[in-house]
Structures are given as structure tokens and as C-alpha cells.
Amino acid sequence: MIKLIKIPSNYLSKLVTIIMIILFISIIFTVSHVNAQSQEAISTISCQYKGGSLVVIHWGDPKSFNPDSQVDDALFIIASQIFNKLINLDVNYNIIPELATSWEVSANASIFTFHLAHNVTWHDGYPFTSKDVRYTLESIKNYKGVMYGFLKMDSLVSVQTPDNYTIVVKYSQPFPAFLGFLAWYGTFILPEHIFNKTQYKDWMDPSIPALTKPIGTGPFKFVEYVKGSHVVLEANNDYFKGKPCINRVTFQIIPDPTAALQAFLAGQGDLLNNRPPTTEIPKINSTPGVIVQMRPVPSRWYIAYNLLNPLLSNLKMRLAIAYAINRTELVQKAESGYGFVARGMYPPAIQWAFNPNVILPEYNPAKADALLDELGYKKGSDGYRYAPDGTKLTLRFTIFQGAEAEAIATIIKEQLRKVGIDVKVEVLEIAAWENKVVKQRDFDLAMLDGFQGPDPDNMRSRFGPGAYLNMANYSNPVFGDLLNKAASEPDPQKRKELYWKAQEIMANDLPYLPLVDLVAFFIYRTEWHGFYWQLPGIAGLNVLERVWWEKGTPVTTTTISIPTQSTSVTPSQVQQGISTTMIIAVVGVIIIVAIILLIIRRRGS
């Protein structure tokens, strides 16, 4: 009964061989399938030199250690070392992976699926999972985090966690700008196991220990914070991208820009994170051992015309003012040449969204004079223009305190005087300025700067009808429509066309006049390398995880090469890791089967 069909032993061995081959091939396919999924995996940190303690001269005290609850610019660079976001922006404002190694966007851009890195632990040893991401996003919604509006939390339907390493974010309408805003600000992932306890009223409850001793997943762990003086962080040896090359990062807080610069030059600091007056840049550049690098940033100084003012509601008046302003002179005198004449209606630094065909009025005082004459303002004997009824043409120019703003305003006042417009510059303290200009809209001309990235949807918050910052009271329904459509258009090409059209319309209406495009300065000592501006596509903004010190101990082990400047992430190393394991497993299986074969053969003969 047992051996009804007698299979000869050579047939048996052939059968086993065939099965082995099929097994082998299927394993290879599995390996390549796994590789394809992780093709956006992150390059691990590798160091040429180990050791070193970086000192950053910083400009201000953090308000708390919850980076998502309120606007806290002083905390941002510190939080970027302690925490991670799901995705991050690199120095060119392109999106790069962080805790999310890959992601998919649904066809209508309303569902976002993120695949999370596996070997991540919190600084207290607890494992990181999708629960932490869900807690963070839901808290931004429930506790009105700083990104509540930008992340359109009103339209958030659900955040689901199908497993420990997958997170699905569903919106009720298309939201193509979601990834850009998620990578930007106030979206650091917080530890659910510490924050989510019933005895806490919310995520800023004073009894939460993590608010004074933060726990994150980032490259550096919190050590101490002496208020007003310094913050000390030390390397996280279990960081999921690999151990950082340096041991410590210390932020020394010196608010006064001159004192900060002097402290840096005297050797007290290695990286200067307190923007010095632009007049000092040549001197800093020529200091031995110090490097100054510049990069254009999507931030610009621009004038707002109060369109509700009868004088300024006339486009010809706005054009006249625009023709009278010499933007080149502004860059040279107010920024000491460190800046660019503003082009177009959106900063060129966000390249895909910037419409280069939109030309702003050029510097042409003759045209300005002609337009003002046409409007009926004749030049009096004192050089200023007067209306037919005898009133002087006077405009208030309301700005907030600061050396740059005041310098620009002084120059513009002089430039407008030349065409006969009397400008009264009003300098207010920033909170008072916000109250008067933004809230009460009590001004004629106002000027401000500000970050307009990472996504052109930022335009809606600055210039859109009904927006809080739309102090000019600009309300063109076609413009508003275009911005709304672009905000929910999933096709990137169509989005770009909509934003380009919106810029054209805004240039024709001229409610705002861009003046100067800003640059960011990176000021640091030559012995330090691996900063994020040197590693586009790899390191996120402000993240110091890959910094190394050339005076550290050299690392003697070879093989792994340092990821260089090439475009995107290099998956080769991670792929190598996975296939090596699989090949070992396959070889093991082959050896076992071969042994079984030999035994059968022995028995057979």
C-alpha cells in the first residue's frame, strides 16, 4: 500500500533539482520585488572622520519643546536635530524621504499612503510605529497646531494605520500641495507613548515631561537647556540612518546680531545662525578659516498698496510708483549687493512655479512723471506734486522695525520724492505693525517680507481674496478662482499652468509690488563639512545629521563610499543588504537539499 508507485531514484533526484530551480528563481523574483518597493530608500550615514563637538551661535530661545503647537522659529533648527518629519525639504525645496521611505499619491490627490522606515526607535528605546504618526496628525487637527490651516485639517477625513509601518491619510477633496506643506514646518512626529495619556488635557499640558526634556527619533538627543544661555544635544547612536559622525551639538543663544557675529569670529562658534548685517559680509568672507555661502531663498520684500485708498485704487497711480522705484539701487544700498532684483510675481527660487514671462514695471522715472501728470498732479515749486484742489500728494509708508526694512524705506522715500510724491515713513514695532496693517488695514503703502514656499499654494494665504495677510484688500474673482482650482488640481502640469496664469493676472492688477529677492547666508568654519546645503537631495533643511569634523579621528574601515552630490537618493547600499541576506538563505536551502539528495542516493545504491 505504501509504495504503490515506485519512483526510480534518478527520477527523484531530477524532480528535486527541478523543484530547487523553481524555488531559486521565485526567491530571486521576491528579492527584486522587495527592492522595487524600497527604491526610494535613504542612504545611510558614513563618516570619514569621527568625533567633534559643533557649536552653533543661535539667535533666540525656544518657546517650548513642542515644535508643532505654535510658531516657534527659534526652536525649528533645534527640533530638526531632535525630531524627524515624515518627509523633508532639501536645500532646493525638493521633497526627500525621512521617516517615510516611500509614498504613493492617489490619482485624484486626496489619498496619501506612506511606508515608514522599520528600524526606528525613540530616544528612550521605545519603537517607532505608525501610531506615532497618527497621533501627531490627529493632534495637529484636534489641538489646532500651527499647520492646521496649511494642512487643511478641516478637510481631513481620516488617518489610518493598516499596519505598524503604513499610514494612509485621506482628505475629502484633492490636495496636491499636501506633500509640500507636510515637508515644511510644524510637522515633526511626536512620541505617542509619552503624549497620549488620559491625564493630559492636551499636548501642551504642563505636566508632560517631554515638553521640557524632549524625546524624538532624530540624529541628536536632548541633554540640557539652560534658559537664555544654551541647549546641548548629543549624538543618537541608534539613529535609523546611522550614527552621526560628531558627538555633540551645542546651541549658544546670543540674541544681539553684532555680539553673535563677534563671538563667532572670535572662535566661540562654528556655525553662525544669527544673520549679520549685510555690510559685514565682505569682512566675514575675508576672515581666514571662515566660509560664507549664499543661496537664493523663496522670500522677498514687497510693497502692498491699500486698494481701498482712493488714491491707490487707480492702477495708473500704482504703476507710477512702480516706475519710480529703482530696485537695483535697493539691492546695492540696503542689502549691500547681497540680494536680487525681484522678478515676476512669485519667487524664482521655487523654479517650477515661477513664471518668467511676467515682467514687472522697469525703473523709468520719466514714465512715472508722465503718469502722474496725466492723473492731474502738478509739480509745485517745492518739487512735490499737488492735486487740482491744492492738497499735497502724500502717502504713508508703514513698515516694521529692522535695519533692512528701514534702509529700503528710506531709499524708496527718496526715489519717490524725485517724482514729486511725499512719503511719510512710519516705523512700528512688529506686533504693533501687524495690528495696524494686517488686522486694521490702516495704511497707504506697507512693506513686508516672508517665506512664500514651499508650494505656490502659499500665494492663497498671502494674496488670495479674504486671506489674513491680504492687506491690500486685493479681490479679483478670476485670480481667486485660479488659485482655488490650482489648490485641488492633481495634474502637476495643469497646476503649473494655473499658477502661471494667476501670476500674469496679478502682474496686470499690481496690488503688490515685489522689490528684492532675498538670499540666505551660510557662515561656518572650514574644518566642518557635511552641511545640508552641500548635500542636495540627501539632507533636509537645517538637519545636521551628516556633519563631520576634519580634525576628528579618521575612520580606517573602507568599502562604503560617501554618498556624493549626485541627484537623488542612492538605493544601492540598502539593496545590497537585502539581496545578500536572501542569497545566503538561498545558498543555505541549496546546501540542505543537496545533502538530502546525497543521502537518498546513498540509500538508493
Added chain:
Amino acid sequence: MGLEKYIAERIIQAFFVIIAVIIINFIIVSAAPGDPIQFIAGDIAINSPEFATYLRHKWGLDRPLYERIFTYIFNIFQGDLGYSYRYLQPVSQLILERLPVTLLLMITSNVLAFIIGILLGLYSARKNGSFVDTSITSLNFLFWSTPSFLLGIILMMIFGVNLKIFPVAGLIDVRNPKEGFWLYLDIVYHSVLPIITLTLITMPLYFKVVRDTVIQQSVEEYAYMYRAIGFNESKIYKKVFRNAILPPVTLFAIHIGFAVAGAALIENVFGWPGVGRLLLDAISARDYPIIMGIYLFISITVVLANLIVDILYAYLDPRIRLQKIS
């Protein structure tokens, strides 16, 4: 007997002045537009409604006015000056944390300014009209008119950047943090430039007052009498000194009373974490609880400083305590 009674009277007076200051503070808080909770805990009402309710109850904001005054005074005397939502800490704790640093700067610089100012003033008055006198007076005038932060930056550039004798800024050396005794030494080392700046700013006041008092006293009748009797100049000056010491002591008390916020600009420039810096940050962030808390603290310290000085005065100048009795 007269002295004890005088002291007792002054203490009772000081107590009532403090109560009056607290009540004035309370009126300001209640009369200002907006919800009074913003002066007690900032924007907390928007972000954490339950905690806000708890604080409203603690400060009696839901009770009638007369009850509120007593709750307010009661809380202040318990040391509760309000709560800062930005820092998630009680205001009194924030102030006390930073007080040692500020006191180090202010008391040291005031004592040095007091001593140096008086010595220079006496010397200058002795040599009244000479070249030495004129040059010392001009130098003091120069320091008096220089803004504190400008002088701080100048000293920072000369001694910190160019001569490299002292550190440029900061409380401690963050590159090589020290422990224990060496940590205190490090802090003292970092405090030299701020203290020198503050001393140079404060000294001219003492100098001028002492110099003028001495010059004025030395032409008083009793000085002529001493000269007529035949005392030599230095003995006369000792007597004059006894009289001249009173105005600088008053000045010292006033300065110490304002010590808490007096070094604000210096703390900002040198990056020192003191109470003045806390006040400046709070003002630009509109953190009302901290602002009100610090102002109240200053008011109380000024009253106490004046009390101490009045007692000292009574001891030094018999005329004052004797006046009270008759």
C-alpha cells in the same frame, strides 16, 4: 530707643506701600481692555481652556470685585505672580531662576561703582580745579553719556575680539563645559566684561554726587571752623566725608532696587540669561504675565531697598531719627 521706634514705623509704612503697589497693579490689570486672564496666563485661554478655567478660579476672576482684590493680594503674598504659557512655568519661578545671574552683574557692578565712584569723587574734590580733576570729570561725563549697549560692544571688540583677553559673549564656555568650582570660575570669567561695562556706566553718578557734595561741604561753616582751629586738611576731609557719604548711599539703594531689570541691554548684548533679558523677550512676545510679574517684583524690591536705606540713614545721620521724636 529712638532708633527702634523709627525702624518699626518705617517697616509698617513699607508694608502699606507694597499693598498700595499691588492694588495699583490690580487696577491696571482689571482696567485694561480684553480678558484679564491674558495678564495672568497669556494666550492660554485660547489653547488650553481647561487650564484657563482652573486659573480663573484660582485668581477669583469669576468672583465680584472686592473678593478679587483680596484673592489677588493673597496670591501675590504667597509668591504666585501668574503663569507664563510660553514657558509653561509660573512667573515667579522664571524670575527666581534668572535672578542669581542678574544679581551677580548688578550687585557687583553697583558695589564697584559705589567704591570707585566715591574714591574718585573724593580725590577729585580734593584736587578741585586741577588738570587731574578736569580730566577725571570729563572721562566720567563721557561714560555717563555713552549708551550701555554701545559701551558693551566697544569693550567686547577691544578686549574680546582684538586682545582676546576675555570671552566675547555667553554665560559659559559651551565648547568645554566645566563642573563644580571650575564652572563658577568660568561664569566669573565670562562676567568680567559685562560687569566692567555696568560699572563704567554707573560710576559717574556716584562720582559727581560725591565730588559736588564734598566741594559744597568743604565751604560750610564747620569746615572753616576746623581750619581756623588748626586741623590739617585730611582730618577735615574725614569729617566732610561722613556727611558726603549720605547721598551716594541713597543712590545705591535706588540702583539696587532697580537691579532686577537694570542690566537688560547688557544681558542682551552679552547673551546672559538674566531677568532683564526675560523682560525684553516678554515685551516683544507680548507675554503679559511675565511683564506684569517683573514690574510688580521691581516695585516691591524698590520699596524694600528704600526701607533698608532709610534704616541705614537713621543709623548714619542722627538728625533724621531725632526729628521724628520731636
